[in-house]
Amino acid sequence: MSSTTLEKGGEPVKEPRTLIAYFSRKGSNYLDGGVVDLPVGNTEVAAKMIQALAGGDLFHIDTVKAYPADYTQATEAAQRELSQNARPALAGQVDSLDGYDLVCLGYPNWWGTMPMAVWTFLEAHDFKGKTILPFCTHEGSGLGQSERDIRKLCPGARVLRGLAIRGGSVRKSEKAIAAWLQESHVPA
Numbered sequence: 001m002s003s004t005t006l007e008k009g010g011e012p013v014k015e016p017r018t019l020i021a022y023f024s025r026k027g028s029n030y031l032d033g034g035v036v037d038l039p040v041g042n043t044e045v046a047a048k049m050i051q052a053l054a055g056g057d058l059f060h061i062d063t064v065k066a067y068p069a070d071y072t073q074a075t076e077a078a079q080r081e082l083s084q085n086a087r088p089a090l091a092g093q094v095d096s097l098d099g100y101d102l103v104c105l106g107y108p109n110w111w112g113t114m115p116m117a118v119w120t121f122l123e124a125h126d127f128k129g130k131t132i133l134p135f136c137t138h139e140g141s142g143l144g145q146s147e148r149d150i151r152k153l154c155p156g157a158r159v160l161r162g163l164a165i166r167g168g169s170v171r172k173s174e175k176a177i178a179a180w181l182q183e184s185h186v187p188a
Contacts, residue, residue: 017056017057017099017100017102018057018100018101018102018103018104019056019057019059019094019100019102019103019104020047020050020057020058020059020106021059021061021094021103021104021105021106022044022046022047022058022059022060022104022105022106022107023060023106023107023108023114024041024042024044024047024060024108025041025043025067025074025108026038026039026040026041027041027069028069028070028074029041029042029071030071030139030167031139032167032168041108042137042165042167043107043135043136044060045171046137047104047135049173049177050135050181053177053178053181054104054181054186056102061090061107061118062090062091062092062117063088063089063091063117064088064089064090064091065088065089075110078110078111078116079111081115082110082113082116086116087116087119087123088116088120089120090117090120090121090124093121093124094125097125097127097130100130101130101131102131102132102133102186103131104133104134104135105118105122105134105135106135106136106137107134107136108137108167109136109138109141109142109143109144109146109164112141112144112146113144113145114136114146114149114150119149122150122153122154123153127154127157129156129157130158131157131158131160132150132154132158132159132160133160133162133184133186134146134147134150134160134163135162135163135165135180136162136163136164137165137167137170138166138167139166139168140166146162147159147161147162160184161184163176163177163180
């Protein structure tokens, strides 16, 4: 989406600007019952589909310290972060959310919620008055408690119903994503 001015009923209306912020991990990942090497993480695939369908600016939530390349070690690191309520340092930030009305927030489901890097991102910004549209990739655990966690971390934001996409199906999920965007009243 761009921030162009549209005419509706003879009155100019500013089209909402969209930010698609996502955390994704490429490399050794669990997929369809086994560990495989992904050149692009599943959540990034979904984020780029959302951008292709609805427009918007992409922002990859990335940590300063990379997670281990080995899948098992990466999940153990993620579990430690969650149990310690850690806030990993991010490699970059969005300067300001002022120009955005809608934030599509993507992440894999790690241990029943979002990776702690997404918590770091959410706590770094004021989402009051923003609409957050969560989407996650998973291998059977859906959104977990992530929607509840987003509501807790972003008081004053409107958090819409999220979309859970099975990682093994993400490359074939364009129709499901388009339907979800339409149900959420995001022009696609």
